[in-house]
Amino acid sequence: xxxxxxxxxxxxxxxxxxxxxxxxxxxxxxxxxxxxxxxxxxxxxxxxxxxxxxxxxxxxxxxxxxxxxxxxxxxxxxxxxxxxxxxxxxxxxxxxxxxxxxxxxxxxxxxxxx
Numbered sequence: 132x133x134x135x136x137x138x139x140x141x142x143x144x145x146x147x148x149x150x151x152x153x154x155x156x157x158x159x160x161x162x163x164x165x166x167x168x169x170x171x172x173x174x175x176x177x178x179x180x181x182x183x184x185x186x187x188x189x190x191x192x193x194x195x196x197x198x199x200x201x202x203x204x205x206x207x208x209x210x211x212x213x214x215x216x217x218x219x220x221x222x223x224x225x226x227x228x229x230x231x232x233x234x235x236x237x238x239x240x241x242x243x244x245x
Contacts, residue, residue: 137179
């Protein structure tokens with residue numbers, strides 16, 4: 132990887148990182164949902180600074196080409212994101228059900244008093 136490409140990638144990664152921090156400060160994103168993105172960005176920064184590390188890891192895992200390693204890591208990251216979103220949706224679904232039941236009980240109680 133050329134030095135120019137490394138500098139461009141690092142600049143882009145730091146811009147994305149700064150944008151995420153700004154979104155969290157403005158309360159447009161929640162920290163618990165962005166932690167996996169922070170981990171991804173940090174891993175990408177390390178791999179950009181030390182591109183030989185990706186080759187070493189790929190060889191250790193028995194993956195023929197570093198490009199295949201990148202696709203594998205992308206697939207694993209996608210699974211982590213899908214899982215965290217599934218957990219969040221499940222919690223929200225339970226909260227919505229509970230709130231709906233509470234509203235129904237309050238409306239029924241209000242009808243009794245009228």
